[in-house]
Amino acid sequence: MVLQFSSVKIPGDISKKDWFNWKWQLRSSLKTREDYEKYFSLSEDEKEGFISNDFAVQSTPYYAQLVKSSCSLRKVVIPNIQESKKGRQALKDPLGEEKHSPVKHLIHRYPDRVVFLVTDLCPIYCRYCTRKRFTATEKSIIQKKGYIEALEYIKKNPGIREVILSGGDPLTLTNLVLEKILKDLRTIEHIEIIRIGSRMPAVCPMRFSKSFTDMIKKYHPCFIMSHFNHPDEITLEAADALNLLADQGIPVYNQMVLINSVNNHPAIVQALSRRLLFLRARPYYMFQCDPSLGTDHLRTSIKNSQWIQKNLWGVLSGLAVPRLAVDLPGGGGKVELVPNGQIQTNNQSHTFKGWDGMVADYIDPDEKTIQLPSDTSSYLQEWQTLNQQSYGNNPNITRKSDLDFN
Numbered sequence: 001m002v003l004q005f006s007s008v009k010i011p012g013d014i015s016k017k018d019w020f021n022w023k024w025q026l027r028s029s030l031k032t033r034e035d036y037e038k039y040f041s042l043s044e045d046e047k048e049g050f051i052s053n054d055f056a057v058q059s060t061p062y063y064a065q066l067v068k069s070s071c072s073l074r075k076v077v078i079p080n081i082q083e084s085k086k087g088r089q090a091l092k093d094p095l096g097e098e099k100h101s102p103v104k105h106l107i108h109r110y111p112d113r114v115v116f117l118v119t120d121l122c123p124i125y126c127r128y129c130t131r132k133r134f135t136a137t138e139k140s141i142i143q144k145k146g147y148i149e150a151l152e153y154i155k156k157n158p159g160i161r162e163v164i165l166s167g168g169d170p171l172t173l174t175n176l177v178l179e180k181i182l183k184d185l186r187t188i189e190h191i192e193i194i195r196i197g198s199r200m201p202a203v204c205p206m207r208f209s210k211s212f213t214d215m216i217k218k219y220h221p222c223f224i225m226s227h228f229n230h231p232d233e234i235t236l237e238a239a240d241a242l243n244l245l246a247d248q249g250i251p252v253y254n255q256m257v258l259i260n261s262v263n264n265h266p267a268i269v270q271a272l273s274r275r276l277l278f279l280r281a282r283p284y285y286m287f288q289c290d291p292s293l294g295t296d297h298l299r300t301s302i303k304n305s306q307w308i309q310k311n312l313w314g315v316l317s318g319l320a321v322p323r324l325a326v327d328l329p330g331g332g333g334k335v336e337l338v339p340n341g342q343i344q345t346n347n348q349s350h351t352f353k354g355w356d357g358m359v360a361d362y363i364d365p366d367e368k369t370i371q372l373p374s375d376t377s378s379y380l381q382e383w384q385t386l387n388q389q390s391y392g393n394n395p396n397i398t399r400k401s402d403l404d405f406n
């Protein structure tokens, strides 16, 4: 059966015109306990959550209405008293972004790319947010001075090939402001790729229109990095947004976070991944939830995540399987966890066990016959630029590329 998607029901007192206006959705966001009580019957722990935690609370009416009919997603957007518990590894800056921030608003953790925090505003405040130290703290877009400093840094570092617009959510900015940022980035010759990380496809899909895609297309190659966590988020409205992006030639890659008792089951992940792929959005990463302050009740274990991944392996089309990764606490970057099918190695013979249990050997050719390409000169300089030995404001982090195969 072809996958079907359902619309989110518009509450009776809201006009269709308002509902499908993304600016109205943001303007009419739920922010207080009283706002939430119009949509949800709150438990005592949830009511306490509005008082006991420091992280802002917010949902678009669209997402609140969606969550209302989903038994799984409440924990994503309704605060809970459990957020006030310190937790086992409660970190204010779980990914050590501050120490990789050469200028305010930029994170330079990997040699060839930077994250550019262009606003701290989001359409919803996800309770597991890794960037609680920054998100919703000033409730504004980047100020001119910080913006110019960030652009100057990017200009001065030709090793930077990719800029990831993030925040906050860059798509809370108007097309006009977003276009100014894209235009400025495109004046920098060495920038090849622009990514825009956004929760909007999942929580405010009415953000996407032909005028938006027409604007983005002028600054290609641009990628949208969406953040769907659960198949219930793939509504007809979200499907329309993803289809529009695909039809207009804007690639979408999805990054999900595994959340305890929300989506930490292979049946849920496969359902999300298949729907995304069907809508031409690539399931890209499945992240272990970062140990941000007050998130222990939302995190799952590595064992649980690997169990999910092992169950997806082979059963689901390779195109639909997201890569499981842990972003190392403290800022060590992403580490991918892959199912280990190699059970034995004996000189040049390697024994593997496949996804359904079949065991087979792979025998290498004679090592003496392995030759590297005779001419890499055209590309070696590019490669060496990517492997610059220090970056950001942390000269102690060095990585030596190993160009000597033998």
Ligand code: SF4
Pocket (backbone or CB within 6 Å): 121, 122, 123, 124, 125, 126, 128, 129, 130, 131, 135, 167, 168, 169, 199
């Ligand atoms: S949309 Fe992203 S940055 Fe904003 S609260 Fe959610 S996870 Fe954090």
